[in-house]
Amino acid sequence: MDHYSQARLFYRSMTVPEQDHIVSAFAFELGKVETPEVRCRVLGHIKNVDAGLCDRVEQALGMQGQVDSIPPAVEPIDMQPSPALSLLAKAQPTLEGRKIGVLVSEGCELSIVDQLQASAEAEGAVLELIGPHIGAVGSNSHIAIKPHHAIAGAPSVFFDAVVVAVSAEGAEALKQQAAALNFIHDAFAHLKIIGFTAASMPLLDRAGIDIDDGVVEMETSQDMAAYIEAAKNGRFWPRAATIKA
16 A cells, blocks of 8 residues: 555645644654653654655654654555645745734824724725733824734734834833734744834844845835835745744
8 A cells, every 4th residue: 555655745735834834733743752662663764754854853853764664565656746735835825814904102193003904894804903901002193093902812813914113112111021023923934924114123133133125114105115015925934044043
């Protein structure tokens, strides 16, 4: 019975980011297996699926050269990869149905929040505001903004993309809050598109963020449009190569 050809076809049909996730998933699960012989046996099966995949999982586990040899009952078939099996290969850029989280503070720019709201609605997305607390915060126009969440209860994992739109004073205050720093750091680590205002930059610096093409400064309407276009792609996949442990 052929146990490996379909798994081989699936793995080889994935995009590079998807293959990276498969490697990480194998390493995560096998890393919890206490019996070394079981890990070696599973690596043997993975090698029959794809030798390159096995090499990467071996390296992630620190188990190079410990793979069991498992002769397959039927030699696996090399089939032409199918993009139809990949989620990313056939994904269309869109924000429809997605959620953008915007971190705000006292003194933040109301015009940016309003523009983001209008842009999100035009794309069929939902925009939710996160404040330092659940109570209203005053904008630079002295108009109160009512957050949907307090930062302590709204980690960035809740959102598909995020924006840091705090004031300079707000950035200084939030630099002392672990929840705010984690909000930004985790969004970056999860490869999400991050928009930010110039006043927010000290907060990004404190969170250890390196500016890349997936971290977009928003000061003009053109910047806003660039952020929306970037966010349609869901993730900034090139960042993964720079944040691997």
